[in-house]
Amino acid sequence: MTQEGKNIIVQHLTRRFGDFTAVDDLTFGVERGEVFGFLGANGAGKTTAIRMLCGLLKPTSGRAEVAGYDVARRPEQVKRRIGYMSQRFSLYDDLTVGENLQLFGTIYGLRRAALRERTEEMYRKLEMEPLKNQLVGGLPPGWKQKIALSAAMLHRPEVLFLDEPTGGVDPLGRRRFWELILDAADEGTTILVTTHYLDEALYCNRTLIMADGQMKALDKPRTLMREYGARDMDDLFGKLTRSTAVPDTTAKEGEA
């Protein structure tokens, strides 16, 4: 029951851990090539939702379809069609740039010829040919992020999950990184991104704001700011989450 043009379909998605509801009745859809922002306090349920969408965790009820496949029934098909990148786990510092890309490409099941072709393509696109024999550990953070993004995209995923991808990167590096993300979206990749830099929400076509496992708002960021009379995204986030996000006390499954 794929809806036309939608690459992520979420219907009443719910996940409970014991008597605690981490994700509570989420319903939304993401268009092909859309940049979709996922905001919420620590413990709001973002990571749990993303784990379900990546086919890593079964929903308690409701359903979700990613890249045309049901995440609960066909998780292996889903995993083949998505890419995942986070600031925390990305690359191996003691491998070279080339070795890292080879490793990730092989994990995603690319054959040798395809791997070589796409690696070359990435080198060209990001102009990182001169770096290919360098150890990742010695590179500046901005470059690491770009290479991690390349690694997550080698197998040309239909949907890309980015979990706080720009932490610790300098402002210019963050902007360059976002330009790469927007390029990928222009080429038809669907992007779901979480971030704690609220100004980055403005790069997204639409933003979903979560608190206590529930969806508090979903729309274009500037529309939301207008609707809630917020000065900026920070103010909007406060208005939508503060009443419920305090006390910030729970270490919920997968969200430290």
Next chain:
Amino acid sequence: MIEAEGISKTRGGTPALDDVSLHVPQGTIHGLIGADGAGKTTLFDILVTLLRADKGTAVVGGYDTATRWREVRKTVGYMPAAFSLYGDLSVRENLEFFARIYRQPVENIVSLVGDIWRQIEPFADRPAAKLSGGMKQKLALCCAMIHDPAVLMLDEPTTGVDPTSRSEFWTALRGLADRGKTVLVSTSYMDEAAKCDCITLLHRGTVLDTLAPGQVAGHYRGTLYEIGAADTAHNTRLLRLLRGWSLSGGCYSFGDRIHLGMPLPGIRTETVVSYLRGQGTDTSLISVCPVRPTVEDLFIQLTSGAETEDSLKADNP
């Protein structure tokens, strides 16, 4: 207070800090603003006497870090970037552990940082590993404060912490400064600069600028324009056009808008509009207006002058 003068340090053959000076008066919050690799942690390590500077001097709370390190360590409360508490000990046990190391009665916490302690006290029996990011940082702050240090140093205390908890944490820091503590805090969130009395912009081991947050616009060279297209799909083309303009002093996307720095004096909004029109852009669908530069804009202006080869290449594909 903290007085650091001309600090340089080479680590693993590469310069981590180059001639860095800092002056933090008592009762103020000083922010070290910079990305990963800027040298923030190396500077902290030197100021808390874990590392010796190759050159320069640092005096913390009245004691020279090179010769009076024992006294410095008693004067300073340090919260390192990595979570430094014991995950399998409870909140209360962690606090008791640090109290015992410093030979302090644990009850002192209430008079020292009662407002913060009360926020985590309901979870006193919970293992520290099971706290949320924001709660962990509040506990770490309590542990760093248990010996009533005059100087508090915090290395990226809010990294990875959500915006609501970040804001609560800053309120706590302001409370400490108001009670006379000297606070040096690093962050890679540029918006947090506004919460400091003074900030140092640090990039690849050197100080780009030191200023009060209110002075940002004054330190920015020229005028900053914000350009918004009715349809953001046009942004890529606009960026290309503006980057190719010889008068442009740097141009980058800022969310769904574009920021354009015009370093030359005397440029008006109409100049930008007519350039775009001359390049065949329908300017009726575009807004151009001068805006107040943020810390990020200043940081970008100061770093784009010293661009490295690789990032220059990224600008000219």
